[in-house]
Amino acid sequence: xxxxxxxxxxxxxxxxxxxxxxxxxxxxxxxxxxxxxILIPRRAGLHEIEDLGxxxxxxxxxxxxRAGEVVRMLGEAALRPVQKLNVAALGNVTAQLHVHVVGxxxxxxxxxxxxxxxxxxxxxxxxxxxxxxSRIRVHxxx
Amino acid sequence: xxxxxxxxxxxxxxxxxxxxxxxxxxxxxxxxxxxxxILIPRRAGLHEIEDLGxxxxxxxxxxxxRAGEVVRMLGEAALRPVQKLNVAALGNVTAQLHVHVVGxxxxxxxxxxxxxxxxxxxxxxxxxxxxxxSRIRVHxxx
Numbered sequence: 001x002x003x004x005x006x007x008x009x010x011x012x013x014x015x016x017x018x019x020x021x022x023x024x025x026x027x028x029x030x031x032x033x034x035x036x037x038i039l040i041p042r043r044a045g046l047h048e049i050e051d052l053g054x055x056x057x058x059x060x061x062x063x064x065x066r067a068g069e070v071v072r073m074l075g076e077a078a079l080r081p082v083q084k085l086n087v088a089a090l091g092n093v094t095a096q097l098h099v100h101v102v103g104x105x106x107x108x109x110x111x112x113x114x115x116x117x118x119x120x121x122x123x124x125x126x127x128x129x130x131x132x133x134s135r136i137r138v139h140x141x142x
Numbered sequence: 143x144x145x146x147x148x149x150x151x152x153x154x155x156x157x158x159x160x161x162x163x164x165x166x167x168x169x170x171x172x173x174x175x176x177x178x179x180i181l182i183p184r185r186a187g188l189h190e191i192e193d194l195g196x197x198x199x200x201x202x203x204x205x206x207x208r209a210g211e212v213v214r215m216l217g218e219a220a221l222r223p224v225q226k227l228n229v230a231a232l233g234n235v236t237a238q239l240h241v242h243v244v245g246x247x248x249x250x251x252x253x254x255x256x257x258x259x260x261x262x263x264x265x266x267x268x269x270x271x272x273x274x275x276s277r278i279r280v281h282x283x284x
Binding site: 047048049050057058060061064065068069084085086087088089090091092093095104111112113114116117 | 189190191192199200202203206207210211226227228229230231232233234235237246253254255256258259
């Protein structure tokens with residue numbers, strides 16, 4: 001029997017679940033400095049991209065591209081259009097396979113450095129966070 | 143007419159070309175702290191993963207997994223087996239689409255932080271660099 005998928009609780013303090021796509025749980029990182037999604041493939045026991053079969057990897061690639069569109073949409077909505085996408089599967093802190101898709105701008109506070117492990121996040125605030133999550137759900141249904 | 147592929151000269155000071163795969167130029171990062179490949183899709187004008195068509199994205203995914211195997215092999219050869227792969231398409235410094243595949247260990251000097259923009263590289267030295275490149279060519283031919 002396949003064990004059920006469960007996102008590592010370590011994702012909870014920093015991000016909220018927005019929706020499920022075919023492969024991944026989609027989370028919005030609660031950091032208003034950057035439009036930032038986290039994709040977690042909804043299968044138990046994954047640590048590396050290689051742990052996914054070929055079909056899963058193809059889905060992951062599709063969803064990474066789709067997450068890039070969402071991140072660009074969030075940047076537009078914030079009147080800060082994304083100038084570069086940063087896509088990364090790291091997992092040094094939380095080993096469960098997940099992919100970050102982050103929208104960057106030349107004037108963001110960490111440019112050109114990566115965003116991970118750098119500086120305290122700037123929370124959206126409860127209402128703005130829910131609005132951003134809703135915007136994603138509407139966008140991805142469209 | 144399609145313009146020819148050319149790797150951005152900015153890659154030259156820090157890495158060496160090892161070989162070409164179906165999609166990507168494969169480079170070894172000249173930093174003995176980490177087994178680290180850079181994959182550059184050999185098509186002109188790419189900046190984001192989304193700039194590749196579906197077939198190119200599938201090849202990229204295949205080559206990322208293959209690069210992970212190579213990085214693991216390099217870690218074994220150095221008697222420092224890889225414990226976590228870090229895979230990232232950033233491009234904040236050099237915009238041409240490229241993917242880093244880096245082997246990490248819990249005892250490496252930057253763990254658990256990302257490797258980009260952190261600390262001076264530790265060059266292999268000319269002979270060790272060529273040996274590592276040869277090892278990759280032999281491995282990937284096998």
